[in-house]
Amino acid sequence: MNRKELIKAYLDFFKSKGHAVIKSASLIPENDPTVLFNTAGMQPIVPYLLGQKHSMGNRLTDVQKCVRTNDIEDVGDQRHLTFFEMLGNWSLGDYFKKESISYSYEFLTKILKIDFKKIHVTVFEGEVGIPRDEESAQIWNNLGISKTNIHYLPREDNWWGPAGESGPCGPDTEIFIDTGIISCGPKCCPGCKCKKYLEIWNNVFMEYNKTKEGKYEKLKQKNVDTGMGVERALTILNGKDNVYETSLFLPVIKIVEEITGKKYDAYEKSFRIIMDHIRAATLILGEKIAPSNKDQGYILRRLIRRSVRHARLLGYKKELLNNLANYYIAEFGSDYSEIYTNKEFIIDELKKEEEKFLATIEKGMLEFNKISTKDISAKDAFLLFQSFGFPIEITQELAEEKKIKVDIKGFNEEYLKHQILSKQGAEQKFKGGLADNSETTTKLHTATHMLNAALTKVLGKETHQKGSNITPERLRFDFTFERKLTDDELKRTEELVNAKINESLPVIMQELSIAEAKAKGAKGEFENKYGEKVKVYFIGDFSKEMCGGPHVKNTKELGHFKIIKEEAVSAGVRRIKAVLE
Numbered sequence: 001m002n003r004k005e006l007i008k009a010y011l012d013f014f015k016s017k018g019h020a021v022i023k024s025a026s027l028i029p030e031n032d033p034t035v036l037f038n039t040a041g042m043q044p045i046v047p048y049l050l051g052q053k054h055s056m057g058n059r060l061t062d063v064q065k066c067v068r069t070n071d072i073e074d075v076g077d078q079r080h081l082t083f084f085e086m087l088g089n090w091s092l093g094d095y096f097k098k099e100s101i102s103y104s105y106e107f108l109t110k111i112l113k114i115d116f117k118k119i120h121v122t123v124f125e126g127e128v129g130i131p132r133d134e135e136s137a138q139i140w141n142n143l144g145i146s147k148t149n150i151h152y153l154p155r156e157d158n159w160w161g162p163a164g165e166s167g168p169c170g171p172d173t174e175i176f177i178d179t180g181i182i183s184c185g186p187k188c189c190p191g192c193k194c195k196k197y198l199e200i201w202n203n204v205f206m207e208y209n210k211t212k213e214g215k216y217e218k219l220k221q222k223n224v225d226t227g228m229g230v231e232r233a234l235t236i237l238n239g240k241d242n243v244y245e246t247s248l249f250l251p252v253i254k255i256v257e258e259i260t261g262k263k264y265d266a267y268e269k270s271f272r273i274i275m276d277h278i279r280a281a282t283l284i285l286g287e288k289i290a291p292s293n294k295d296q297g298y299i300l301r302r303l304i305r306r307s308v309r310h311a312r313l314l315g316y317k318k319e320l321l322n323n324l325a326n327y328y329i330a331e332f333g334s335d336y337s338e339i340y341t342n343k344e345f346i347i348d349e350l351k352k353e354e355e356k357f358l359a360t361i362e363k364g365m366l367e368f369n370k371i372s373t374k375d376i377s378a379k380d381a382f383l384l385f386q387s388f389g390f391p392i393e394i395t396q397e398l399a400e401e402k403k404i405k406v407d408i409k410g411f412n413e414e415y416l417k418h419q420i421l422s423k424q425g426a427e428q429k430f431k432g433g434l435a436d437n438s439e440t441t442t443k444l445h446t447a448t449h450m451l452n453a454a455l456t457k458v459l460g461k462e463t464h465q466k467g468s469n470i471t472p473e474r475l476r477f478d479f480t481f482e483r484k485l486t487d488d489e490l491k492r493t494e495e496l497v498n499a500k501i502n503e504s505l506p507v508i509m510q511e512l513s514i515a516e517a518k519a520k521g522a523k524g525e526f527e528n529k530y531g532e533k534v535k536v537y538f539i540g541d542f543s544k545e546m547c548g549g550p551h552v553k554n555t556k557e558l559g560h561f562k563i564i565k566e567e568a569v570s571a572g573v574r575r576i577k578a579v580l581e
C-alpha cells in the first residue's frame with residue numbers, strides 16, 4: 001500500500017461512517033501564535049472540541065499536515081521526521097468509546113487486513129480522581145482482542161494532551177501491531193522502547209479540559225480524537241522497521257542515488273536528512289513562508305542549509321535539491337492545492353537560499369576547521385553565523401562530529417545583543433523614511449481598509465472586522481459572516497476595491513475625539529478608549545476607519561487588488577486573503 005492509497009482508504013472508510021471529510025488546515029496555526037506549526041491533527045479542531053459548532057457537522061475526518069521541530073537534530077535515525085501527515089477522525093460530542101474502538105478495529109482488520117491476533121492495545125490504568133478505563137478494555141475484548149493483548153498503563157503512556165499548556169485532553173487507548181520480532185524481555189509490552197510493538201493509532205477520549213491553573217474540568221461534550229501517522233502506518237503496512245524504506249521514500253532514495261551516484265546504504269544519514277528536510281521545506285515553502293532568521297522562516301532556513309551541507313557530503317550536485325522539491329510538489333500538490341499554486345515560489349526560494357549558503361559554506365568550513373582545534377567559543381560561533389550563515393545547529397552538529405563543545409549560551413547572548421543593535425538601526429532607518437518592506441505593508445494596510453469598506457457594501461452593514469494580519473506578501477482579514485461568500489460576491493468586492501483604487505482617492509488622516517469619530521461614522525473598536533483623541537483615516541468618502549496608520553497618500557499607489565482565498569475561520573467568521581499586484 002502506498003501513501004495515497006492509505007489516505008484514500010481511511011477517508012473513504014470514515015465517510016462511510018457518516019464523517020465529513022474536511023480540508024487539512026494550514027501548517028501554520030491560525031489562531032495560536034504561541035506555536036510555530038501544527039504538530040497534531042487535532043490542533044485546528046480544538047475550538048470544536050471545546051464546544052464550538054463546526055459547519056460540517058459533529059463527525060469529521062481529515063489528513064492534516066504537521067511539522068514537529070523538537071527532533072530536527074535527531075532526523076537521520078530510523079524514525080524521526082520533521083514533516084508528517086496525520087489521519088484523524090473526530091466525534092464532537094457524538095459517538096464515544098464503543099463506536100470509536102469498533103471503527104478502528106473494523107478499519108484495521110477489514111480494510112487494512114491486519115490479523116487481529118497481532119493487535120495489542122493499551123488502556124488507561126487509572127489514578128486518583130480518574131477511573132481505570134475498564135470500559136475500553138471490555139469493548140476491545142468483546143471485539144475479539146484477547147485479554148493478554150490488552151495492557152493497562154499509567155498517565156505517561158495512556159493520557160493525551162493538552163497540545164499546549166491548557167486545552168482538551170483525556171485518557172486514550174493506543175493501538176500497536178506486534179511485528180513478530182523477539183521481545184526484549186519478560187517486561188516487554190507496547191510502549192516499550194524495543195521495536196517489537198509499533199504504534200499505529202491513538203484514540204483519545206477527550207472528556208476533560210485542562211485549565212491554565214492545571215485543573216481538570218469535565219468538558220461540555222464527550223469527544224473522540226484519533227490520530228494515525230501516515231508514515232508510521234506505512235512502515236507497518238510495508239513490513240519495514242524503518243520509515244525511510246517505505247513506499248513513501250523508496251522513489252526518493254532512487255532520485256538521490258541517480259543524481260549523486262552514491263548508494264543509500266553507504267550514506268544513510270545524509271540521505272535521510274536530505275529526504276526529510278527537503279520534504280518539510282517544500283511543504284513549509286508551500287505556505288508562502290520564506291527563509292529568514294525568525295520563527296518558521298528560521299526553521300526553514302535550518303532545513304535547507306543542513307540539506308546543503310549533507311548534499312556536499314554526497315558530492316554536491318546542483319540539481320539535487322531542486323529535483324527533490326519537484327518530486328514532492330508532484331506527490332503532495334494533488335492533496336494540498338497550495339503546493340501547486342505556490343510551485344514557483346517554492347522552487348525560487350529554495351534555489352535562492354541554497355545559493356546564498358553555497359556562497360559562504362566553503363569559506364565557513366575552512367574557518368570552522370581552523371577554530372575547531374578546541375571547544376568553540378561564543379564569539380566564534382557567532383562569527384560562523386554572522387559571516388558565513390551557519391545556523392547554530394549546524395555548528396553544533398559539526399562540533400559533535402569532532403567531539404568538541406560549543407558555547408551555546410554565550411552564542412545566544414551574542415545573538416540577542418546583536419538583535420538589539422540591529423533593531424535600533426532599523427528604528428533609525430524608519431525615522432528617515434519607510435523601509436522597503438514597510439512600504440508594501442503600508443499599501444496592504446490601506447487595501448485592508450478598502451476591503452473592509454467594500455465588504456460592508458457588498459454583504460451588508462452587519463458584517464464587521466474580527467481580525468487582521470499583514471505580512472509583506474499579503475493581507476489577511478477576518479470578518480463576521482454566516483456563510484461562504486459566493487463567487488459573485490467575491491468578484492463584486494474585488495471590483496469595488498479596484499474601482500476605488502482607480503479613482504485615485506486621497507487618504508487623509510484626522511485626529512478626532514471619540515465622539516467626533518463616532519459622529520462621522522468611522523469604523524473601529526472604540527470600547528477601550530476613553531477621553532483620548534484617535535486617528536481616523538478617510539479614503540475619499542469610501543472608507544472611514546480609526547487606525548494608528550501608516551497609510552499611503554493616494555489609492556493610486558496601490559496597483560491592482562486581488563482576492564486569493566476565502567475560507568471559514570470558525571462558525572460565523574470568514575477570512576479573506578488578498579494581495580496587491
Ligand code: SER
Nearest residue numbers: 040042202225226227
Ligand atoms: N491527538 C492524538 C495524537 O496526536 C490523537 O489524534 O496522537
